[in-house]
Amino acid sequence: MNKPIRRLAVFSMALFGVLLLNITWIQGFQADALREHEFNSRQFVESLTQARGAILVGSEEIAFSEPVGGDSDQYQREYENGQLYAPVTGAFRAGSATGIEKAENSLLDGSDDRLAVSNFLDTITGKEKKGANVELTVNAEAQQAAMDGFNELGQNGAAVALDPSTGAVLASYSNPTYDPNDVASVTETSEAAENWTSLEGSEQQPLLNRGLNERYPPGSTFKIVTASAALEDGHTPESTQEAPASLDLGAPMFNASRQPCNGGSPDTLAHSIEISCNTSMANWAIDLGAEKMTEQADAYGFNQGSFDIPLPVTESLYPSESDNNILGRSGIGQGNVEATPLQMAMVAAGVANDGDVMKPYLVESVKDSDLSEIKSASPEVFSTAVSAKTAEDLTQMMILVTEGAEGSGLGGAIDGMQVAGKTGTAETSSGPTHNWFISFAPADDPQVAVAVVVEHGGGSGGTLAAPIAKRIMEAVINE
Amino acid sequence: MSEAPTALPPVKRRNAELVMTLVAIGITLFAMIEAGLTRNGEMPPSLFVYGILFGGLSVLAHFFIRFFAPWSDPLLLPLATLLNGLGLAMLWRLFEATGDTSGGSAMTQLILTAASMVVFAVIVYFLKEPRTLQRYPYIMAISAVLLLLLPLIPGLGMTINGARQWVNLGFTSLQPSEFAKIALVIFLAGYMVTKRDVLSLASKEVKIGPVKVLDLPRARDMAPMAVMWGFCIIVLVILMNDLGTSLLLFSTFLAMIYVATQRSSWIIIGLTAFFGACTALYPFVPHFRVRMITWLDAFRPDVYCTDEFLNDPESFCQTLGNSQQLVQGLFALAQGGLTGAGMGGGKPGNVPEVQNDFIFSAFGEELGLAGVMVMLMALALLAERGMRIALASKELFIKMFASGISFLLAFQTFVVIGGVTRVIPMTGATIPFVAKGGSALLSSWIMLALLMRMSNNARKPAPQAIQDEGATQVIQR
Numbered sequence: 030m031n032k033p034i035r036r037l038a039v040f041s042m043a044l045f046g047v048l049l050l051n052i053t054w055i056q057g058f059q060a061d062a063l064r065e066h067e068f069n070s071r072q073f074v075e076s077l078t079q080a081r082g083a084i085l086v087g088s089e090e091i092a093f094s095e096p097v098g099g100d101s102d103q104y105q106r107e108y109e110n111g112q113l114y115a116p117v118t119g120a121f122r123a124g125s126a127t128g129i130e131k132a133e134n135s136l137l138d139g140s141d142d143r144l145a146v147s148n149f150l151d152t153i154t155g156k157e158k159k160g161a162n163v164e165l166t167v168n169a170e171a172q173q174a175a176m177d178g179f180n181e182l183g184q185n186g187a188a189v190a191l192d193p194s195t196g197a198v199l200a201s202y203s204n205p206t207y208d209p210n211d212v213a214s215v216t217e218t219s220e221a222a223e224n225w226t227s228l229e230g231s232e233q234q235p236l237l238n239r240g241l242n243e244r245y246p247p248g249s250t251f252k253i254v255t256a257s258a259a260l261e262d263g264h265t266p267e268s269t270q271e272a273p274a275s276l277d278l279g280a281p282m283f284n285a286s287r288q289p290c291n292g293g294s295p296d297t298l299a300h301s302i303e304i305s306c307n308t309s310m311a312n313w314a315i316d317l318g319a320e321k322m323t324e325q326a327d328a329y330g331f332n333q334g335s336f337d338i339p340l341p342v343t344e345s346l347y348p349s350e351s352d353n354n355i356l357g358r359s360g361i362g363q364g365n366v367e368a369t370p371l372q373m374a375m376v377a378a379g380v381a382n383d384g385d386v387m388k389p390y391l392v393e394s395v396k397d398s399d400l401s402e403i404k405s406a407s408p409e410v411f412s413t414a415v416s417a418k419t420a421e422d423l424t425q426m427m428i429l430v431t432e433g434a435e436g437s438g439l440g441g442a443i444d445g446m447q448v449a450g451k452t453g454t455a456e457t458s459s460g461p462t463h464n465w466f467i468s469f470a471p472a473d474d475p476q477v478a479v480a481v482v483v484e485h486g487g488g489s490g491g492t493l494a495a496p497i498a499k500r501i502m503e504a505v506i507n508e
Numbered sequence: 509m510s511e512a513p514t515a516l517p518p519v520k521r522r523n524a525e526l527v528m529t530l531v532a533i534g535i536t537l538f539a540m541i542e543a544g545l546t547r548n549g550e551m552p553p554s555l556f557v558y559g560i561l562f563g564g565l566s567v568l569a570h571f572f573i574r575f576f577a578p579w580s581d582p583l584l585l586p587l588a589t590l591l592n593g594l595g596l597a598m599l600w601r602l603f604e605a606t607g608d609t610s611g612g613s614a615m616t617q618l619i620l621t622a623a624s625m626v627v628f629a630v631i632v633y634f635l636k637e638p639r640t641l642q643r644y645p646y647i648m649a650i651s652a653v654l655l656l657l658l659p660l661i662p663g664l665g666m667t668i669n670g671a672r673q674w675v676n677l678g679f680t681s682l683q684p685s686e687f688a689k690i691a692l693v694i695f696l697a698g699y700m701v702t703k704r705d706v707l708s709l710a711s712k713e714v715k716i717g718p719v720k721v722l723d724l725p726r727a728r729d730m731a732p733m734a735v736m737w738g739f740c741i742i743v744l745v746i747l748m749n750d751l752g753t754s755l756l757l758f759s760t761f762l763a764m765i766y767v768a769t770q771r772s773s774w775i776i777i778g779l780t781a782f783f784g785a786c787t788a789l790y791p792f793v794p795h796f797r798v799r800m801i802t803w804l805d806a807f808r809p810d811v812y813c814t815d816e817f818l819n820d821p822e823s824f825c826q827t828l829g830n831s832q833q834l835v836q837g838l839f840a841l842a843q844g845g846l847t848g849a850g851m852g853g854g855k856p857g858n859v860p861e862v863q864n865d866f867i868f869s870a871f872g873e874e875l876g877l878a879g880v881m882v883m884l885m886a887l888a889l890l891a892e893r894g895m896r897i898a899l900a901s902k903e904l905f906i907k908m909f910a911s912g913i914s915f916l917l918a919f920q921t922f923v924v925i926g927g928v929t930r931v932i933p934m935t936g937a938t939i940p941f942v943a944k945g946g947s948a949l950l951s952s953w954i955m956l957a958l959l960m961r962m963s964n965n966a967r968k969p970a971p972q973a974i975q976d977e978g979a980t981q982v983i984q985r
Contacts, residue, residue, distance in 0.1 A: 030770075031907075033768075033770045034767055034899055034907060037767055038899075041888075041915060044922040045884055047926070048926060048931070052880055059842065063839055069842075
């Protein structure tokens, strides 16, 4: 009977072995992931009593922690210019956080492994543990310009500005916004929670960063992608397609003007972009075929899954269409095409950067409380969307949009320099049109690429969105 | 009936036992001191009481063993003391140290510990020969069944946390299944020793072509397995929703039939029947399904119950159950990391009902991986020392008995800690010696007393002939 007992003993030992391995896995290897899990409120509750690092734009602290004082050992999170930066910073509240406050929480609260050494030294020297400071790439002027633009217009929407050569996010504003100070109070907790609930329930969705997490039909701004596919396929800006007043794509699809684009003759690619011709661009998409169109959209970043900048960015979609009617509509950014404003800014930035789309990033650097750098951004190429030659052709075509005799986006032009742009007026199933403008400037030495969308503006991209884009570009260039 | 034992050296090592027991008491008191200083900035006011009662009784238990079971394994008492002490310290930290004793208290646990130690001493003293228990297998069987069925009696039984496994005695409540499992092990040991030959030899060969695949037992020998299976499935799973006890009892049954017969076909048949029944029942027993889903999809938003589903009366977590306890337990373990927050330094209260099955997550958070490894190793050592006793014993009944109890300890630990750490679905069981509650504690100490006595008898040197003349010998007893 000893043999089965020995086996039973080994089996019992194996049971404990499983438990030991599993607990090692949980507490040793998985611990960080679990600590930062989205359901885990500990990470935010416990750090209410810690000096949290600041979030900076330039040298200005836009989010920082102050001791509450009195008997409390808690810290109050304060937001400078809260409404302006809320789409980026998010809010740090008891039990939860959003935006950068969430995405960089482990660095801000000092629990990240990279801070272990300095934390250890602080413990030894008796200094208070303090989280790291996160410096954003955001340009204060550009962000302010975006907010002012939307405030004057009084419409919902979003603006995203990128540095085309690095991918740094210069502005990310979403309208309407909210003030994080209203929801972050650690002394008036019930009021803060009430405010949060009403923000969550609001139909205006102030908590949503539309620039990164809302998808809109990109409308005519997508024609840049279609034109890219055509040029990459060996065509030139002078290549033509039929451009009648309307095309029969299941249902008739008209030009905005209800007129043929070139008096009834086939229209050149350059002219089609300048006046934003629908029928010729739809013909281009059908002519190129679903495969080439999808390939080109993928190269700009569509269909590549969601990614983090480190804020989570929703995936933009360009489904491969087998039906020519839908394929034609997709060529002008309708049909099943859906893009985030950030995605369309990446399209503009890719053209501006000689065809290379840079990976967008929002955090310039993270510095420890003693100012030693923990990490800093290193620009990476996201993808090569088009060749440099194609990019140059596209730039010239996009300059015509803001300067040409029949340009559709004259509102985006800036005195004293050339601006490359593209308007968009996207039809929606649920109300007035969305109005887009994507652009970069100066055209010969791009410093900023912008995408602006005015939600259900009901006007045209050139009149509603282009002026906001212009303000943002000027803010960056004139600095 | 006997078999050549694997001899253990005839050493007592009682002084080593005393030193280890003192260390275990010291760890307990230091854990309480740390919890008190961290939480309230002062020494636990009742530390003296705990030191005297818990420490004093543990040392008394040692001296009792020194006199009445001097040859027993010197590791058993220190391991039990350590586990019981850690449980006490953690309960003190969870209740007394936070000033909220509505969910339980360490003082109650201390009193129950004292009572359990007295029962331990009584059993060690009076049960000189555990083999006498072999005489009453059917009494044991009937009492095991009665104990298990007790909670089903209306008015007497109570349902706590969904499982009907409690009996209300007015002044206190009991969990009879904790004692039923010991009675069952005694019955199985006795029964299988007598039926061993029939169970292990009579068989039908199953062949595929010329290749022998399996030795199947005869259908008529399947009766005990069928009864056991039916009981575990119908009574425990369907009627009482007591998956933990069901799993525990059936596995112990399989382990013991394997030890008795050394035939793997029993295990294969048993596992097939058990999991087959579970699969077949899956669509019909809702609480069963809920447990599987909260285990497999614990991190699904509607199972965990995020804010968005909290207000949705149709959602999974609002209608059936949620995985908050499991997920919060994992978060607590993650928070503890390698070294833990220190006693009193964590927030174990984030885990709902942490004082019961999930006390393990409180240890994980405050003592870290290092601490729970110590706890697991102590439990493993306890089970393995038990197996060693089974190997060293001569009588078959004692071999069965000791290995059965040891396996029970090991598997019970696996069921509860495996449930908490998401290795298996949560089923509800108690960590031996650590868990809060009188029934669990008492049954643990009873098992320890049985092991202690069996180990004493196994390790005691064989009687020496004091004179060697002629046929009649005077034996030193």
